[in-house]
Structures are given as structure tokens and as C-alpha cells.
Amino acid sequence: MNPSLPLAGREILVTREKKAAKGMADIIRQYGGIPRIVPLISFKPFQDKNERTYLDKLKSYEWIFFTSKNGVHFFFQKLAELNISLDGSGIKFAAVGEKTQRALEVRGIQVDFVPLYYTGLDFAKEFLDQFPDAGHVLLSKGNLARDTISSYFLERNKLIDEWITYETTFPADSADRLIASLKERALSALTFTSPSTIRRFMKVVNDHHLHDFLSGLAIVCIGPVTKEAAESCGLAVQVAPERYTVEEMIQGLAQYYNSFERE
Known part of the structure; x- marks a missing residue:
């Protein structure tokens, strides 16, 4: 361990889905931290009634929107299962965020x-400003995604369909692992990358009366929507980066601890 690194010796809770948690854990290690991975969500295909x-009308859409990597993965997984290709369709694609x-x-x-900004409302506003027709x-x-984009479009008489391609589930052993992690009192910070992780975390905390074990822990949220969810649950958020990426989250946490060193 390099004691000069900003997260040296600090255990950081990673609550995101298991596959994505590894990359985040690697970034934490780069700053000297010790990742504690307890996935509070997982994902699987969803059978939308529509x-x-x-x-049937897939190739009649002018645009297809994606707000997450999961939206991309499960959408194209379904097309692959049905041997459907969009090659030559002329459909245009929009994405929220670099990932x-x-x-x-x-x-x-x-x-x-x-x-430019990675929230649903910013996405909807910027898109219609640029493509009003x-x-x-x-x-x-x-x-579990909010209807921010579709509501904004429908209020302006713009045609939009929402296809629910995946659902969020909760790993069976996550509660026990989270309880043990909190009761050890070895954690320094908690990280959250979605409102879903906040909701699952707080359900465990509330059900098992673990509020006292949160004292002194830094709360890190990936962006304003997750931060809002945390604050609505009574959590005080110390870090929420301007760019909504995992890299910026951990960098922000490092800067947060560095600020104490400078005082």
C-alpha cells in the first residue's frame, strides 16, 4: 500500500451491479483504496407487454434513444434472438453518457x-432544441427508469414509445453482506451509481435499524438524480461530480479526503 495515495487504507463500498463493479474497484485501487463490493442490483431481460x-414497427422509427449501457445490451440481445438487423434502416441513434x-x-x-449533460431532462431539452422536427x-x-424524457416529449406533442427491455432485481445475498459490512465499521465511504442502489441500501438499513452504523461515512453519488434520491432518504451527500462518470466519482472522493489533509 502506498500511504501517499489519497484513498490509502480506506475501504470503499461499491454497490453497483457485479459486472460493472470490477471496473470501479480497479479505479478505487489506483487511488490506494480498498474496494468492498456488495452489489445491490442486478439486471435481466424484461418481457414488455407491448x-x-x-x-413490428421497429424500422419506422426515426430515432432510437438509449439512456444506459443496459438499455443498449438488452435491446440488441432481443434483436439478436429474433435475428433482426437494423442495417440499412436509416434509423438514427442517441445516447446519454459516454459509456x-x-x-x-x-x-x-x-x-x-x-x-452535454447526462440527465433525462437535459437530454430531452437539448435533443428537441437541436432536432425540433x-x-x-x-x-x-x-x-425502474423515470418517465422524464417521454413526459417532456409528450407535453410537446412529440411521438415517443418506451420499450422496457430490462428489469432491475436484487441479489439474494446482498442484504446479509451489506449488514456485515456496515457492522464491521471498517468502511470509510459508500458509493452509489443509481437511485435503485440507494433504495435497496436504505431498505436494508431501515429494516435492520442500521442508521447508527452510517455515522462518519462519506456518501458519494454519481450525479444529481442519484444525489436527489440519497438526500430524499436523509443521507448527506459529500461528493457528486459535475461529470457523471465513475472515474469522476472516485476522483471527487480522493479530492474530498485531500481537503482534510490540507486543513
């Missing part, structure tokens, strides 16, 4: 629009 309708954009590009798909839109989303 799926057949969306598939979502990259998930499309690795599939050889050109991304035609990425907002856009035609019918299909949005691939999860079952």
Missing part, C-alpha cells in the same frame, strides 16, 4: 446525438 408492437455511447459504437453503430422515437429503458 414488445410485439414495437418490433452508453461506447456501448453502441463497439457494435459498429454511429451515435448521432449525445447531450424529429419524427417518431423509440426509447429502450429499464422497468
Whole structure:
């Protein structure tokens, strides 16, 4: 361990989905921290009751929107299962965030629009400012995602369909692992990358009366939506970066601890 690194010796709770947690853990280690991975969410395909309708008119959409890597993954997984290709369809694609954009590009798909700010409302505003005459839109989303984009579009009489392509579930052993991690009192910080992780975390805390074990822990949220969810649950958020990425989260946490060193 290099004691000069800003997170040296500090245990950081990682609550995101298992596959994505590894990359975040690697970043924590780069800053000298010790990641404690306790995934509070996982994802699986969702059978939307309107799926057949969306598939039947798939190539009539002018735009397809993705707000997460999962939206990309499960959308194209479904198309692959049905042997459906969008090659030559002329459909344009929009993505919220760098990771979502990259998930499309690795599939050889050109991304035609990425907002400057990575929230649903910013996305909707920026998109319609740039493409006021856009035609019918299909949005691939999860079952717990908010309807911010579709509401904004519908209020302005813009056509948009929401296809729920995946659902959020909770790993069976996550509660026991979280309880043990908190009761050890070895953690320095808690990280959250979605409102879903906040809700699951607080359910365990409330059900098992663990509020006292949160004292002194730094709360780190990836962006304003997650921060809002944390604060609505009574958590005081110390770190919420301006760029909504995991890299910026951990850098922000490092800067937070460095500020104490300078005092």
C-alpha cells in the first residue's frame, strides 16, 4: 500500500451491479483504496407487454434513444434472438453518457446525438432544441427508469414509445453482506451509481435499524438524480461530480479526503 495515495487504507463500498463493479474497484485501487463490493442490483431481460408492437414497427422509427449501457445490451440481445438487423434502416441513434455511447459504437453503430449533460431532462431539452422536427422515437429503458424524457416529449406533442427491455432485481445475498459490512465499521465511504442502489441500501438499513452504523461515512453519488434520491432518504451527500462518470466519482472522493489533509 502506498500511504501517499489519497484513498490509502480506506475501504470503499461499491454497490453497483457485479459486472460493472470490477471496473470501479480497479479505479478505487489506483487511488490506494480498498474496494468492498456488495452489489445491490442486478439486471435481466424484461418481457414488455407491448414488445410485439414495437418490433413490428421497429424500422419506422426515426430515432432510437438509449439512456444506459443496459438499455443498449438488452435491446440488441432481443434483436439478436429474433435475428433482426437494423442495417440499412436509416434509423438514427442517441445516447446519454459516454459509456452508453461506447456501448453502441463497439457494435459498429454511429451515435448521432449525445447531450452535454447526462440527465433525462437535459437530454430531452437539448435533443428537441437541436432536432425540433424529429419524427417518431423509440426509447429502450429499464422497468425502474423515470418517465422524464417521454413526459417532456409528450407535453410537446412529440411521438415517443418506451420499450422496457430490462428489469432491475436484487441479489439474494446482498442484504446479509451489506449488514456485515456496515457492522464491521471498517468502511470509510459508500458509493452509489443509481437511485435503485440507494433504495435497496436504505431498505436494508431501515429494516435492520442500521442508521447508527452510517455515522462518519462519506456518501458519494454519481450525479444529481442519484444525489436527489440519497438526500430524499436523509443521507448527506459529500461528493457528486459535475461529470457523471465513475472515474469522476472516485476522483471527487480522493479530492474530498485531500481537503482534510490540507486543513
